[in-house]
Amino acid sequence: MNATTIAAIATPSGTGGVGIVKISGPCAIQSTGSLFVPGQRAFSFSPGFSGSDFFIPRKMHYGHIIDPETTRIIDEVMLVVMPGPQSYTCEDVVEIQAHGGMVVLQDILSLLLRRGLHLAEPGEFTKRAFLNGRIDLAQAEAVMDIVTARSRAAIDIAQGMASGRFSRSVRFIRSAISDTLSILEAHIDFPDEMDESMDFNQMLTKLRNDVQSPIETLLSSCEQYRHAQEGFRIVIAGPPNAGKSSIMNRLCDADRSIVTDIPGTTRDYIETSLVLSGSPISLVDTAGLRDDPDAIEKIGIEKTLEALHAADLILSVCDATTIDSQTDFSSFFSKQTADRIVVINKIDLTGTSSDKTYLYQSDFQTVCTSARYGTGIAELKRIIADKAQKRYDTPSGFPVPNYRHTATLNEALQSIRAAEASMEQCESPELAVIDLYNAHDLIGQITGETASPEILDRIFESYCIGK
Ligand SMILES: Nc1nc2c(ncn2[C@@H]2O[C@H](COP(=O)(O)OP(=O)(O)OP(=O)(O)O)[C@@H](O)[C@H]2O)c(=O)[nH]1
Ligand SMILES: [Mg+2]
Incomplete structure (x- = not known):
């Protein structure tokens, strides 16, 4: 106290x-x-x-x-x-x-x-709650995530952590490591008293089922945390003047990106955040893609390709007045694995029933819009929200690690795999013990049992004063 x-x-x-x-x-x-x-x-x-x-x-x-x-x-x-x-x-x-x-x-x-x-000091009230044993370190971190949450998804994850559900999963893993360690150490200390054929296979199975697999399960949901913090990353790309910036402004209901009738208006990429049906979205408008760019455009296009690489979803915007059956962006998108929606814009100039619009055959979902008049924008928003939700939907309270936990769990997993390898090769159990102790210590850093003062300082200094 x-x-x-x-x-x-x-x-x-x-x-x-x-x-x-x-x-x-x-x-x-x-x-x-x-x-x-x-x-x-x-x-x-x-x-x-x-x-x-x-x-x-x-x-x-x-x-x-x-x-x-x-x-x-x-x-x-x-x-x-x-x-x-x-x-x-x-x-x-x-x-x-x-x-x-x-x-x-x-x-x-x-x-x-x-x-x-x-x-x-920043976070000192919460730090005292942790030091006095009312909450563990993961729960203390959840407090900050609740305070800074920008979406329902972020709150759901933080509540799951604040409730102690995440910590219980972590403690279960740590105590399973302890169990394996005590058997291995007994074997080292009292080799004569142990069953002659100490069953490494049995221990390996326990390690895989109770340690490795639960760690992998927790890690499999780490993307949910990124999504909740940074948003579902949508990149708007396509040829110059197709209306990408106009679509961006319609989606975020603000004049975020400059719109002019001069092709090549957007040169750098422009990012904004919004929440659609509770899902946090990070929206990026990019420079128009074309085959013969000038020097500045070239830099812009490189940045566009970088943004595309990190995208969860690409809105491939095309101009309905120039689109035809030959329209092909595959040279730009060939390396992209992200999901894609084709947005055929400026349909106010061609009419929705124009055959021209439908000449474009695509493997991807297609939405016809007029960014100028707002036509099709509600449908586009609905499809985006649906994709964001489906991709990252987590059952409420499902344990999801934050960035620090993810890095620590990855490190611990490496030690567990090394310990398993030593046991598989029936090498001396001493080697496995060293790796298991390392994993045990790392997992303890998540809930705070083994967190050093430096780790605590790093965590709490990012808090606001009065929390
Ligand atoms: N008629 C019509 N004009 C549109 C529509 N969407 C955009 N425009 C116009 O098309 C021009 C280009 O729009 P932008 O949104 O700047 O297009 P962009 O794709 O961002 O262009 P760059 O940044 O130059 O690559 C502007 O004059 C817009 O007003 C639309 O749905 N209908
Ligand atoms: Mg633009």
């Missing part, structure tokens, strides 16, 4: 209806009590008065925060006291709900700091 008491403004800077100052530590209740006058009696404050005598745990108290030195009223507030260990940090916690202006909140914070409290 930490001996210092920390305080911070927990709500974002700027103005808002309510602003919260949060305090945690052994002096939280006493320090706040010396500034708080319950009820309407703000003017009856006298030196030595302590509002903490009136505190009832986990009940909202109405009153005023007073500067005890000047008896000036700082603000009319609501205040709640949560004595440890039944609190966020497991320590005594007080939350003061004041008006949401920065001056008022800074004044309250200054009064607390003057009473010897420390300004909380």
